[in-house]
Amino acid sequence: MSESVNIGRTIARERRRAGVTQEALAAHLGVSKAAVSKWELGQSFPDVSLLPRIAAYFSLTLDELFGWRDELTEAESAALYAEVYALGEKDLSAARERLRAIAAEHYSDASLLLMLASLLTVWADGMATPFAPAGERDGVPDAGGLADEALALLDRVLEVTTDPSALFLAQQQKATT
Template sequence: MSESINIGRTIARERRRAGVTQEALAAHLGVSKAAVSKWELGQSLPDVSLLPRIAAYFSLTLDELFDWRDEFTSEESAALYAEVCALGEKDLGAAHERLRALASEHYSDVNLLLMLASLLTVWAGDMATPFTPAGEKDGSPDAPLDADDLADEALTLLGRVLEVATDPSTLYLAQQQKATTLFQAGRYAEAASLLEPLVRRQDSSASTMLLASAYRKLARDDEALGLLQAERLRAASFVLSSLMQEVGMRDDAAFALAAGNAAEAVFQALDMGTVNPFFSATMSLEVAEVLRKAGEKDAALDALARASEDLAAVSACSDPSGSPLWDRMADRLDPAQAGEAWAAHKSRQSDEVASLMRQAFAERVASSGWRELAGDEPRYRDVLANALRLRGL
């Protein structure tokens, strides 16, 4: 990370670029040559009254003159995020204080603020009871924070990102994250208002295809392939997630069967297990639940058995580079690209997700609804035994 005031370096760089001697600059400003030399060596700083004159001399803004940076690399940001996450597993109050300190100290690092806001949103969503931070809240020491407090903090950080960011992709991500936080906080109308203009944007597929074609004409095939695979991943992920959501919304047995078959076909045809190993088990369980409610015992047990088999293999996620459909996405999907700390964090996170899925699956299978539908069926008993075994892993 770069975090310093580099006035002297800027003066030296701009002076050489303009072909001006230290003596000439000193004469213009009414100071000694030695003073200019000390500025450029970082041994002292110009008097504050001289700063506008120095900036004007080189046609710079004051921001450009200061050349101040406060941005972490992506690897550093990922490591800090992983650090706060790990601390949160041991002491959520201490983790929250650390997060606040990072946000305060680096209030213009939009990428870090985005990550911290997402973590606050995760904490808010997982919070069953308030926790007490080490500091003070609303002037009262040791006052507990609840999910709404954390969501408000996340929204404050996202507001800062939307205020200072200039990169369109960063602004788009911030808007999406803000909508996610609002939705999770139960502020559905606000989330919808924010999302509507994003969803109604002109589809980017035509521009993506045209850019890929331009890359090919320029013999930049690697960039074209990477672009096409990224767009395919986005589109495939949307198709799969939309089918799953619609299964839950419609609660219709015929649709659940059709959607489950369609999702499985897409999942297998596009080798999505290499990039999203958790989807198939989750989708099969959603379908099974809809069929159970409809009293379709045989079809429900078929779907439940598929979910059990998929869940048993959920940790066997292969390297995307081994798939010809995703070989150009391997680097982007590899958490090690953001450093060892981030890779270790993502590995722990994946293990936790798998464990939670097994726990939830066992509870679902052992529920009274399934026992009433198929308690005497050997297939059900086999799935239940497997679910309990998986939960114990």
């Protein structure tokens, strides 16, 4: 089961908070108690047609039921950036793949996308190891591709944000890239 989908934990938490038994929830939804138990243990997921009913039962949005947030906290974003940055110092290809995965998972988080775009721009400029002497830096074979990825992320930021400072930073970084 996926670590990022928290439906079972959410159902268990909300069921306990409401003082509802697995049997009562199962009866309301027209499923077996065993099905509810499997959801809560992460052994299976509810049928997609049940998701709106489960969310409504606990007065949750579907995002809350899934445990999903569009935007990360500053600390969470910084931790992901640091992870990718550190990986880039060892293995630029692996770091680039991790960056792509993070960007895909948080495609509406303008702040995080700005940070990732800046990292791509740094890599495209040949500074994968910025603290090494200039003569010891490896050339980046796909600098154009890295810059294109950065520009795509910056375009996404311009699509999703209304924050004036994020808009300014995205436009400035796009011009620089």
